Amino acid sequence: MPSGYTAKIEDGTEESMKTFLTRASRGMGLYIMQRDEDFDAAPRARKESDYYHKAVVEATERVMTLLKMTEEEKVIAFRKAVEEAVISRRDAVNRNNQKAENYAKFINAFYDIKWPVSDDEEVNKFFTGFRKFVDEQLKDSYEWDVNDYEDVVKWHRIPDDMDQWYADEVAAANRHLEYSIQYRDEEVQRVKSQNHIHEQFMKFLDTLD
Numbered sequence: 411m412p413s414g415y416t417a418k419i420e421d422g423t424e425e426s427m428k429t430f431l432t433r434a435s436r437g438m439g440l441y442i443m444q445r446d447e448d449f450d451a452a453p454r455a456r457k458e459s460d461y462y463h464k465a466v467v468e469a470t471e472r473v474m475t476l477l478k479m480t481e482e483e484k485v486i487a488f489r490k491a492v493e494e495a496v497i498s499r500r501d502a503v504n505r506n507n508q509k510a511e512n513y514a515k516f517i518n519a520f521y522d523i524k525w526p527v528s529d530d531e532e533v534n535k536f537f538t539g540f541r542k543f544v545d546e547q548l549k550d551s552y553e554w555d556v557n558d559y560e561d562v563v564k565w566h567r568i569p570d571d572m573d574q575w576y577a578d579e580v581a582a583a584n585r586h587l588e589y590s591i592q593y594r595d596e597e598v599q600r601v602k603s604q605n606h607i608h609e610q611f612m613k614f615l616d617t618l619d
Contacts, residue, residue: 440604455605458609460498462594469587488572499566506562510516510588513552520548546592 415434418424433450435441439496441453479487499617528534569575 426618428615431614431618433602440607440611453608453611455608456601458597458601462590462597465590466587466594469583471591473580473583473587476576476583479576484576488569488575491575492571495568499563499568502562502566503559506557506559510552510556513556517548517552519528520544527549 415437424430432452435453443456444451525537
């Protein structure tokens with residue numbers, strides 16, 4: 411059965427080996443960024459994503475903003491961070507409590523079910539297995555989705571020392587900048603390598619004219 415790459419060979423409309431190989435190249439990872447384009451769109455060189463370059467700019471601005479803060483600005487930013495942390499913890503606790511209530515409702519209702527008892531052992535076997543399966547699903551999901559209150563509080567820490575908060579913010583901003591630079595450099599090298607392969611492939615296709 412012909413594929414999208416070989417359909418024109420099957421029906422006799424393929425123009426040449428060059429057009430066939432050009433189309434078939436779309437199946438290679440090198441041209442994955444063109445996956446949503448028309449099947450016959452010509453393969454082309456990649457462009458670097460602006461995302462990584464913008465991320466470096468934004469991360470740099472965040473570091474500079476922190477380093478240039480006056481004591482008054484630190485106080486204002488710290489108070490805002492505390493307010494946001496209080497809200498975040500409160501919302502997290504409420505979400506966790508709501509999930510616990512949602513599960514409890516169904517778990518209790520499940521245990522209240524009066525399961526049928528049949529004269530047919532195979533029917534009883536089915537219901538026994540089904541009840542065990544559902545019970546495991548409910549218990550496993552509850553354990554995964556619902557956390558202890560102490561853990562929720564620990565994961566949503568409220569800063570209580572401005573100097574420590576500021577040091578943590580600067581450290582986090584610097585780490586983010588380092589990662590952003592790393593990802594940008596990897597993208598630049600990745601595009602450079604892929605475009606070199608693309609260039610060699612185009613030269614190869616030209617030999618088929």
